[in-house]
Amino acid sequence: MKSLKEQDPEIYDYIEKETQRQNDNFELIASENFASKATISAMGSVLTNKYAEGYPGKRYYGGCEFVDEIEDIARDRAKKLFKADYANVQPHSGASANAAIYLAFMSPGDTLLGLDLAHGGHLTHGSPVNFSGITYKAEFYGVEKDTGRIDMDKVRDKAKKVKPRMISIGASAYPRDFDYEAFREIADEVGAFLWMDMAHTAGLIATGELNDPLQLCDVVSTTTHKTLRGPRGGMILVGKDGENKLGVTARKSGRVKNWSEVLDSAVFPGSQGGPLMHVIAGKAVAFGEALQPEFVSYQKQVRLNATAMANAFTNRGYDLVSGGTDNHLILVDLRSKGLNGKIAEESLDRAGITVNKNMVPFDTESPFVTSGIRIGTPALTTRGFGKEQFEQVAELIDKVLQDPENEERLNSIRSEVQAMCEEFPLYDFVTV
Ligand SMILES: Cc1ncc(COP(=O)(O)O)c(C=O)c1O
Known part of the structure; x- marks a missing residue:
């Protein structure tokens, strides 16, 4: 077989130029990072060929014995890294992880309370141009004009007024940490699910640099390519697995399920097809790196x-x-x-x-x-x-x-x- 350079010099040339751009510029985009050679190598492997719909040990395809091991390693390392009971490493991106969370816990028309996009929130937290704002009724909290920070009393007032089914935390452009205890109290007061999207800050949370949402939120999503420094992708975590009495999937099935079951089915078959096994291998490698002292x-x-x-x-x-x-x-x-x-x-x-x-x-x-x-x-x-x-x-x-x-x-x-x-x-x- 030919190398990429021989097979397609035009694409090779652009990859070379992009490599040079990354080498020669100050990369200061807050959502970007440089994955290791080992992570990139796992992503550029023959694993891209493998279909593996389902989960390890429960696949819809044969020949999954090795990719099963890889996905298990990725899940185990993620759980260790975040001290979580449950990890799903299949979401193709941060937005896909969030889509699965909505599918698991919200019915169309239900109310979400999230951080306003114009105040640092993310499109998938209820923006009118995103599926989240189109499918669900989005309400927002914001930051204060004088401090640039979230005022938790105002979040409480808003939550009492709009009675959300789910409250989201997390941001794309918020330079401060979050008060998860206060969010938990508010969620309990109004009977809402609490979801943290730590796409930006996962690496800092894993190493204790920022407050830990895992035990206080019902569900946590992340990307794997920002501070976490892995391949482009998403992930869903649950700090403490247990009965999920309120989730949509549970209600529809007529029996109580655990968070983990609900979320697994919301990712596949709920919102995705076959997992990207080459990316999951990249996640496993990056999580392995993140468990080393150098990452701290x-x-x-x-x-x-x-x-x-x-x-x-x-x-x-x-x-x-x-x-x-x-x-x-x-x-x-x-x-x-x-x-x-x-x-x-x-x-x-x-x-x-x-x-x-x-x-x-x-x-x-x-x-x-x-x-x-x-x-x-x-x-x-x-x-x-x-x-x-x-x-x-x-x-x-x-x-x-x-x-x-x-x-x-x-x-x-x-x-x-x-x-x-x-x-x-x-x-x-x-x-x-
Ligand atoms: C808070 C937050 N959530 C979700 C996403 C979406 O991630 P992706 O681009 O992988 O879909 C981002 C991306 O910037 C983000 O900042």
């Missing part, structure tokens, strides 16, 4: 770096939503600098610095322009950047934003970025 120090560094960068921006007169960060990301409000997110993202891109424009709470600009940028530390921390380098990164970002249309200056910053990237090499291969 990595997550600690991710947070230290975010704090260092937040301080560097504050010292340069930037407004940060909520005044700083507890986690891996900061949200810079550019209005006081007379800039918007679109201009900032584009000029930083020309200097080799990749961030994304992002709405800030109470934004007056459209989502295509925005007033802010979101900056995350997981990827460059994987590369080996520490506090000192992140302070330099903040300085370079500031230089760009002081004069965003000055091409000569952008080019000279581009060279500085490249030099720093060369000091901290990343990938030495194009395909594994």
Whole structure:
């Protein structure tokens, strides 16, 4: 058989270019990270050929003896990592994991109470353009204008008013930690399920850098490719398995089932077909890496770096939503600098610095322009950047934003970025 390079030089060429882009730029998108060579290798394996509908020991296809072992290892490592009774590693993505959770616990028309997208929430938490907002009645809580933080008294008032069937926690752009005890109390008061979507923060939660939602929430979903640093994918966890008396699947079947049974059937056959066994192998490898002591120090560094960068921006007169960060990301409000997110993202891109424009709470600009940028530390921390380098990164970002249309200056910053990237090499291969 031919190699990719021989078979399809055009695609190989673009992969090579993308590898070079990742090697030569500051990757600061808060939802991205760099998977290990071992994880990428598992994903690029013959496991992609295997159909394995069902679960280990209960498949609808023959020849599953080895993929059964792989999925079992992935589930066991995930359970160990998060001290969970149950893990489902089959969701193809974060959005797919969330779809299965809705299917398990909500009927069409039921009410969800989630964090407003414009205040840092995610599309799958009830946005009108997403299946979650189309199928269910979405109500929202937000952050306070003066603090940028969630006020739990207001969440309680809203929950009492709208009586949700499920309350979601979790965000794509919220720089602070969550008070799971307060959310649990509110959920119990109004008789709602409590779901945490820790897509962004799973790695920090696994290593104790952030509060742990596993024992307080009924169900937890995550992606596996952000702070968790695995392959692109999703996962569902339950801290404490037990009878689920309220879930839709249980009600429909006419008998009480455990959370784990309900969720397994909501993923397959409820919302997905065959699992991606090559990605599940990648998840197993990444979870194995996450169980090593180095992962604990990595997550600690991710947070230290975010704090260092937040301080560097504050010292340069930037407004940060909520005044700083507890986690891996900061949200810079550019209005006081007379800039918007679109201009900032584009000029930083020309200097080799990749961030994304992002709405800030109470934004007056459209989502295509925005007033802010979101900056995350997981990827460059994987590369080996520490506090000192992140302070330099903040300085370079500031230089760009002081004069965003000055091409000569952008080019000279581009060279500085490249030099720093060369000091901290990343990938030495194009395909594994
Ligand atoms: C909080 C949250 N949930 C879910 C998702 C969706 O994940 P995916 O892109 O894998 O579908 C994201 C992705 O950014 C997210 O931030």
